Amino acid sequence: MTDSIEFDLIIAGSGLAGLRAAIEAAKKNQKIKIGVIAKTQVMRSHSVSAEGGTAAVIQEDKGDTIESHIYDTVKGSDFLADQDTAERLCQMMPNEIFQLEHWGMPWSRQENGKIDQRNFGGYSFPRATYAIDKVGFFEMQTLYDTCQKFDNIEFLNEWYITSIIHDGKQFCGITAIETSSGTFYTIKGKALIIATGGAGRIFSYSTYALSSTPDGLDMAYRAGMALKDMEFVQFHPTGILPSGILITEGARGEGGYLINKDGDRFMKNYAAGKMELAPRDIVSRSIITEINEGRGFKHETGEDCMKLDLRHLGDETIKAKLGGIREISIKFSGIDPADEPIDIRPVCHYMMGGIHTNVDGAAELQGVWAAGEAACNSVHGANRLGANSTSECIVWGKITGSLAVDYIENEHTSAQFPTHLVTAEETRIFDGIFRGRGDVNPYEVKQEVAETLNAKAYVYRNHNDLAEGLKKVRELKQKTWKHVDDSAKEYNTNFQNVMELDSMFRVAEVVLLGALNRKESRGGHARTDFPTRDDANFLHHTLAYYDPNEPIMKKHPVTITKYKPVERKY
Amino acid sequence: MERETGAREGLKGWLNPGKIGKFGIERLAWLLMRLTGLGLLAYFIGHIYETSHILDGKAVWDKSLEMTQTTEGHLFLALVIGMCVFHTGNGIRLMIAQMGYGIGKTERPDYPYKPQSINMKGKACIYATLGMAALAMWYGMAVMFA
Amino acid sequence: MATIHPKLSEELSQTVVSSTKSVKLKIKRSNPNVNSEQKFDDFVVPIEKWTTVLDALLDVKSHLDHSVGVRYSCRQASCGSCGMKINGKPALACFTKISELNSDSITVEPMDNYPVVRDLAVNMDRMISNHKKVMPYVIREDSEIDAESGIREFLQSPENVDKYIQFSSCIKCGLCNSACPTMAMDKTFVGPQALAQAYRYIADSRDKGKNKRLKVIDESHGIWRCHFAGSCSQVCPKGVDPAMGIQLLRGYLLGIRD
Amino acid sequence: MMVLRESIIMKIHYGTAIGALFLTVVHILMRLTQDFHESLQYENVIANYENIGYAVLLELLLILISVHGFNGLRVILLEMNQGPTYEKAVTIGCLIGMAALIAYGSRTIIMTSMGMV
Ligand SMILES: Cc1cc2nc3c(=O)[nH]c(=O)nc-3n(C[C@H](O)[C@H](O)[C@H](O)COP(=O)(O)OP(=O)(O)OC[C@H]3O[C@@H](n4cnc5c(N)ncnc54)[C@H](O)[C@@H]3O)c2cc1C
Ligand code: HEM
Ligand code: SF4
Ligand code: F3S
Numbered sequence A: 001m002t003d004s005i006e007f008d009l010i011i012a013g014s015g016l017a018g019l020r021a022a023i024e025a026a027k028k029n030q031k032i033k034i035g036v037i038a039k040t041q042v043m044r045s046h047s048v049s050a051e052g053g054t055a056a057v058i059q060e061d062k063g064d065t066i067e068s069h070i071y072d073t074v075k076g077s078d079f080l081a082d083q084d085t086a087e088r089l090c091q092m093m094p095n096e097i098f099q100l101e102h103w104g105m106p107w108s109r110q111e112n113g114k115i116d117q118r119n120f121g122g123y124s125f126p127r128a129t130y131a132i133d134k135v136g137f138f139e140m141q142t143l144y145d146t147c148q149k150f151d152n153i154e155f156l157n158e159w160y161i162t163s164i165i166h167d168g169k170q171f172c173g174i175t176a177i178e179t180s181s182g183t184f185y186t187i188k189g190k191a192l193i194i195a196t197g198g199a200g201r202i203f204s205y206s207t208y209a210l211s212s213t214p215d216g217l218d219m220a221y222r223a224g225m226a227l228k229d230m231e232f233v234q235f236h237p238t239g240i241l242p243s244g245i246l247i248t249e250g251a252r253g254e255g256g257y258l259i260n261k262d263g264d265r266f267m268k269n270y271a272a273g274k275m276e277l278a279p280r281d282i283v284s285r286s287i288i289t290e291i292n293e294g295r296g297f298k299h300e301t302g303e304d305c306m307k308l309d310l311r312h313l314g315d316e317t318i319k320a321k322l323g324g325i326r327e328i329s330i331k332f333s334g335i336d337p338a339d340e341p342i343d344i345r346p347v348c349h350y351m352m353g354g355i356h357t358n359v360d361g362a363a364e365l366q367g368v369w370a371a372g373e374a375a376c377n378s379v380h381g382a383n384r385l386g387a388n389s390t391s392e393c394i395v396w397g398k399i400t401g402s403l404a405v406d407y408i409e410n411e412h413t414s415a416q417f418p419t420h421l422v423t424a425e426e427t428r429i430f431d432g433i434f435r436g437r438g439d440v441n442p443y444e445v446k447q448e449v450a451e452t453l454n455a456k457a458y459v460y461r462n463h464n465d466l467a468e469g470l471k472k473v474r475e476l477k478q479k480t481w482k483h484v485d486d487s488a489k490e491y492n493t494n495f496q497n498v499m500e501l502d503s504m505f506r507v508a509e510v511v512l513l514g515a516l517n518r519k520e521s522r523g524g525h526a527r528t529d530f531p532t533r534d535d536a537n538f539l540h541h542t543l544a545y546y547d548p549n550e551p552i553m554k555k556h557p558v559t560i561t562k563y564k565p566v567e568r569k570y
Numbered sequence B: 001m002e003r004e005t006g007a008r009e010g011l012k013g014w015l016n017p018g019k020i021g022k023f024g025i026e027r028l029a030w031l032l033m034r035l036t037g038l039g040l041l042a043y044f045i046g047h048i049y050e051t052s053h054i055l056d057g058k059a060v061w062d063k064s065l066e067m068t069q070t071t072e073g074h075l076f077l078a079l080v081i082g083m084c085v086f087h088t089g090n091g092i093r094l095m096i097a098q099m100g101y102g103i104g105k106t107e108r109p110d111y112p113y114k115p116q117s118i119n120m121k122g123k124a125c126i127y128a129t130l131g132m133a134a135l136a137m138w139y140g141m142a143v144m145f146a
Numbered sequence C: 001m002a003t004i005h006p007k008l009s010e011e012l013s014q015t016v017v018s019s020t021k022s023v024k025l026k027i028k029r030s031n032p033n034v035n036s037e038q039k040f041d042d043f044v045v046p047i048e049k050w051t052t053v054l055d056a057l058l059d060v061k062s063h064l065d066h067s068v069g070v071r072y073s074c075r076q077a078s079c080g081s082c083g084m085k086i087n088g089k090p091a092l093a094c095f096t097k098i099s100e101l102n103s104d105s106i107t108v109e110p111m112d113n114y115p116v117v118r119d120l121a122v123n124m125d126r127m128i129s130n131h132k133k134v135m136p137y138v139i140r141e142d143s144e145i146d147a148e149s150g151i152r153e154f155l156q157s158p159e160n161v162d163k164y165i166q167f168s169s170c171i172k173c174g175l176c177n178s179a180c181p182t183m184a185m186d187k188t189f190v191g192p193q194a195l196a197q198a199y200r201y202i203a204d205s206r207d208k209g210k211n212k213r214l215k216v217i218d219e220s221h222g223i224w225r226c227h228f229a230g231s232c233s234q235v236c237p238k239g240v241d242p243a244m245g246i247q248l249l250r251g252y253l254l255g256i257r258d
Numbered sequence D: 001m002m003v004l005r006e007s008i009i010m011k012i013h014y015g016t017a018i019g020a021l022f023l024t025v026v027h028i029l030m031r032l033t034q035d036f037h038e039s040l041q042y043e044n045v046i047a048n049y050e051n052i053g054y055a056v057l058l059e060l061l062l063i064l065i066s067v068h069g070f071n072g073l074r075v076i077l078l079e080m081n082q083g084p085t086y087e088k089a090v091t092i093g094c095l096i097g098m099a100a101l102i103a104y105g106s107r108t109i110i111m112t113s114m115g116m117v
């Protein structure tokens, strides 16, 4: 029998969404036992890397309106956002900014002491609330530190969750491995909030932390919940070369220029109204078009790139408002942005898709919610606006934390615990992977999968590439990579890495299939063979359900309340 | 918790300040402060014992004085002088710093980060103190060996 | 001489090493839960001018020995996972470029003063609980607000923000605790990481918890066990300068500031 | 000492350091009024002791340095090893050492200054 632990509420993931949910739940009911379980330690989740800002309407006195935030979000999404969800986000956010502030968030301030905001892509008002350019880091710190107030929150640091256990109707628990000891545990719980973040490491050139693999998405998928809109991947225009670390959109928000080989601010040809501050999908496409038409630079690695010029901002502004990227640029590419333009290239940055939830963040299985980047409540549609993601994490962290407590308080008679599923999971990972045999290096396979996605499902896609990519991924899946060389139990990251690879295959397949099926160009998904948006046939979400043979693809309607889809111009 | 103790660097972390490039002269000053403090305490106890011989009459007093009238004794006294000067000088620096003076002011750090509390003023003080200790030892020896 | 994992050598490797330069990486290995053996394994890895120590370690893990135990996540010096001793000095692996070490041979060891979990990964439980002990949150009655109240922010000037922002930059990498000489012996010392956080909240104009926090740190293994050795600030990768925070905190306890 | 807050102990530590510093300067300056070798002559020393002001200075110096020195020792010992019994032992040990040293030194000072040699 496996070791067993019990919580009332299990929160999978300690990023922004997970921590916000934990605080809300702990505040609402001090009696319930909350377990925050993450494969990373304390505050080492990917969220600490978020740089630029968190969107909210807090300057109504200067003319900003919630209505405008909603419309910008919907328009940015290429009209695929569920409009009730977007409304929820924009309405709840202002209070959250002040709540974070009350908890100690070091927001950057105006001279009069009020919270400052900066410009961000796709908005009609400068509404990205910022703290230098380490917004996610400071938010994580504020939330993590605030969690320390509550004695009913317990952190399980470095526990790798492998599956969700349910009895067919409702959630019963999870299985997880404590990394330090290698012990396999059953963790029983009444409710689960999945906040395992994005999966951007399925692309080789990526801004994500190395821990952002799709295992969270995959466990929900394997448990029978749908993944929604996975074909929509956001490519951020400005990833630094060669590492792919992000140069925040805040750099352009503060006035940075994108220039091509001729020294032109080429964005004037693509979005004259907003220039560099057009939404990310548009800017990324423009950069790739420029490169394809021969107006790019060559980086010393041989990669094509563009340049981001911040010199005119001056050293002091760069230090005060963009200190983080200044550090990154000097350290990782040896360039001080005050002296030289930075080499950049579009880079995998965000997954609009995720676990299918409704506007409340409830997933299809009773007792399970999803929040943050792992979830797809369709607030971002086909393209997320910068600064709307940290907002999303906070808002749905709060909502799901509160709803999960309501659910737990209503005493759902938990049925018989399905022990056989735990046994099955144990067999899957220990016999299938840990004790597996093979002669193919899983790390090289992992790299190949990621490079395939980068090559075949990048900013511009087409049928042939996607079909080839899918074929390649399926071929790789057949290779004998399922084995773990490291036979120790303690801190066996080799085991973990192979499990992550296992999940990559299933999720990469869904991304590629979704992209193949969507024969139009919308937001983050741009097809050269179908260059325009096709509302008649594709104004719907994509759902993918797990099946051992091939994902079962379905359609799901878009909620449209006020704003009829129109052509998107900036 | 046993494991916890075993994981500590222990005395190695105290006695081996490493190359100056590793943790800076401040770490050496930290070590010398301890050693001189203990050395002075040992000397002080000895000194109290030695001076108590005054109660036993001139003969005993003179005899006990002789102990330090040798070359080794002079070197030892010189060392005490050095320890005293260093401990005092560094103690003054520490008291000033520990009250919050001369360690810079809090502000937004800019890359490449330079900790303000580890500054030239402090380093200069340490070097000056070391120099003064050396000087005092030299002077003491000059007097004693004269 | 590269030690190659016996099983690994049977794997079909497809990687072609293209770089012209390479470096020897000596990794300290141990698994104290199994036995007390400690050894160094040597690997030769190709490098470019931007290769970081973390890149090199992951290269080893991917191609030469999958079993290397190392903690990492963000690879951009913001998550604090990858603290270790590099050529004897505590540093972040992802923030140390091999080219700046000016050495053909690089030794990596786990951080001092933490129990080793495996190889380079250490157990940080004590730092995590000491952090909690100093009450690292804004303490005041009205810190919870709800949407209906219409409450806005507490005003705080940019100058006020500058009073604590540097301490707020702590990524909890724990390098400071591994460098501090008191930490080397005193297993109950709160440590520079937690003390700097105590100062971070006290220096925040919104906080009213100064006295509570001072009480926590004013005990026999609290703030007074710092002797301003400065090593913590010397190794901090984020410019937090814990030594400064600690001396400023002392000012309150000595009655010089309020 | 166990009952005192650590900050108070450390204030005493700093206070004794400053006091000792001040008095040591006086002490040394007085030595320097004479030639080094001469100053240690038995008769001169006795004469010094019999100057009541000087005796008080010595007594104060003795107390200050003992308190400072033994507290310094306590600090180092506290950092060497931990545990409630050990810490109690260290505190009591240092207190006893301090008291003993003060007593022993005072004996010399008082007896000498009262001309009991
Ligand atoms: C470089 C970068 C910059 C960004 N900047 C901005 C910005 O300026 N503004 C903005 O709004 N958004 C930004 N974003 C997006 C935003 O940061 C993310 O969408 C958001 O942080 C996701 O938070 P999260 O809480 O959902 O998940 P994460 O922070 O990714 O956390 C995931 C958690 O799940 C855990 N986990 C995952 N799998 C498992 C498992 N199998 N078992 C146990 N635990 C698991 C992880 O350990 C981690 O704790 C940025 C993103 C990137 C990549
Ligand atoms: C007269 C001038 C002196 C001054 C200004 C002085 C100052 C100080 C200071 C400030 C400290 C604390 C250091 C810290 O916090 O790390 C200290 C520690 C100490 N002092 Fe002194 N001191 C003096 C004389 C002495 C003497 C004469 C002795 C011996 C009897 C002594 C023994 C010690 C010891 C043992 C310590 C502990 C060492 C440590 O904590 O590093 N001091 N001193
Ligand atoms: S203070 Fe600096 S060294 Fe210490 S944990 Fe924080 S960031 Fe790391
Ligand atoms: S290294 Fe340690 S002794 Fe103090 S100044 Fe830093 S905490």
Ligand code: FES
Pocket: C071, C072, C073, C074, C075, C076, C077, C078, C079, C080, C081, C082, C083, C092, C093, C094, C095
């Ligand atoms: S990997 Fe995050 S700090 Fe190095």
